[in-house]
Amino acid sequence: MTCIDLTFQENHLQTLRGLVLREDGVEAAAYILCGESRIESDPWERRARRRLSSYEVVPIPPEDAVSASDRHITWNTASFVRLLKRAKEEGLVAGIVHAHPGGPPRFSDQDDRNERELVRLALNRNGDGASLVSVLLTGAGEVRARLWPDLHAPLDAESIRAIGQKLAFYDPALPMRGDDVFARQALAFGPELNARLKGMRIGIVGCGGTGSATALLLARLGAGQLVLFDDDIVETTNLNRLHGARRADADSMRPKVDVVAREIAEMGIGTRVVPMRGWIGNPAFRDALKSCDVIFGCTDDHDGRLLLNRMAYFYLIPVLDMGLAIEPQPGGEGMRELSGRVTVLTPGAPCLLCRHIVDPVAARDEDLKRHNPEEHERRKREAYVRGAGNPAPAVVTFTTATACLAVDELIQGLTGFRGPEGWVWQRTRRFDLMQDRRPGAIQEPCCPICSETGYWGRADVQPFLDRAG
């Protein structure tokens, strides 16, 4: 049984509400094109998932509207056929959106009959692989959705989200049994946050100082599903900041992901955690990444960051990327720089390339070292690639504080406890000066990732993320 998820770009949802929820109360409809992410096996339930993401809203042309009242709409399907043509050519899924302005958040029998005819048309036009998305909006702000994979029966969407300045869920959260573990947290944020976190699937890329802290914080926050990615083993020099790691782990050269997973499992408070040892760009990790609702970027690997940078916009999975810069003064007195950073990556936010946080040349050299270490060594001798830097300073209070900044940003996206405006795209905290800043960025006008919208919600393409490998 395949699970169906649907994620909207927030502005698409607003546009759809404007199109189909009219002030005169007359029922209306609109089209939508969705990207599709096919997951053969998610890491926690080993289940197939199909995740749809809003790619483009297509109004129905006025000439196609035939009649409408507060209880029905009739239109002819010439524009729907054009929509199907685009869906076929661009590898997208066609969808239809309508509203029950005052009605129940349930598809009616009439909806079933008419949509089945549209599915028949889609199959005739585009072949047996064609499917149809159906979205229902109500005046009360509810959203329901389903996917017709064939003529037989539609599959209800298990999860319906909208991302933008916030991370909003529209599917009814499963009621949580009154668990004592998170009772004090419910006193602060109400039971809804606990229930929502329980259902979330969160990826943590990099399990070092910031990543291990992030993972343990999320577990104690009540996140239901975590997946951990890191290729490194525990070393003695990590023990000053790697949460949960012991000297015995360093002596045994235990993988970082296994150490963090062990600590979370031993907490015994219900988080399902899956460790994945390897570099994040491993194709075997793609299903796990695509299964996430949110990803925390805790790696200092430039190449890995560039992958997450695209992931956020293609798949509508917000990435909360963090970094820590410690630069002592040359003379040894005080700090030249001591700051933690959290950057939100999501459609509408400037990306890591436009912020110049990632160095593309360093990323290329990392790629060469990973795939062709002999050639990398050779070029190093010829001074064509940069040598590895000296070990960087790291202090547990600052790595952990940076992780707290990032996890707090997740809570802000879910609850708006700092204010209803939602996310700030980037926060930095100067630990030496006790200052918080919100640095803006000028987006490159032709950045294909964060300025142009052609990648937003596109989901699966060939090659993956429209990059070489």
Place this chain on the structure above:
Amino acid sequence: MKIMTDVRNATFEDVQEAALAGCSIHQHDLHEVLIGNEKLEFHSAVIDDPVPTGAQILEVAHARPADEHLVFQVLNSGLLEELRPDETTDLRTKGVEKFLVFRNDRSFRFELDGRMFEWGGNLISGLTLKKLAGVDPKDYGVWLEVRGAGEDRPIADKDLVDLSAPGTERFFTGIVQTTEGLGTPVLPAKCRRYLTDRGMKFEEVGEGGQHAVILRGFALPIGRFDAGTADILIYLPGGYPDNPPDMFYCQPWLKLVPANRYPRAADQPLVFRGQPWQRWSRHNTTWRPGVDGIWTMVKRVENALLEAAS
């Protein structure tokens, strides 16, 4: 919500094209068909009978005189079935029906990948055979089976085979290259489009976690090197096009003429697929993610070749 569904209308998408075909438009009675020639080049036509005869197809195809032409229907299976002048076919099934029209008075049989085809022309090209077989013409070859001793005869895209010779010809298709990763796209969509639009022959390589593009038969500055063209190999880091490529490699090795020596910093080998490629150590100092792509590398290769030759 109630939908007015007109399937007949839905199958006819381009009214303007019908107008160009010179037919009057009565939306409830018109059916679009595709008429093709021996090269499988199709154009759209409109017919007002949902169950036309072969003669009616020849009529809308302007194939006159009718008794000097043959018409075939392209079945869903890709096979062809002759439609005689008094024989009918039903257009009220899903999709737009395709027909092939030939000027001839008899048809010829041949076998392709184990299936029998009827063909209305004396000659058939390699490219048409690939299209009938439903394979990608770039990646697949087609051969004529030679019975007895001797190798099967390869049929190039532009080769024409005479089907009127005695006996039934037997053709088969197969993939030409068996490189691992063949068919795995490596280039981002914009880069592939650029190379295609410039008419450059290229091969995408995804092997052992490494990615590259090979520009086949790249034109060199005239008279400056001991070869007229070369294959150019460009390694692409995994994060390309966010990450910049570096260097390029040539096969065959290029020497300057008349000096008869390798250019500066172009005398080291890189082994790729068991062959030593000439490494051109040219490095870019700038790369603008979002702006730069394979077009940037092509310019840098061109400039490097011109600069070495000056």
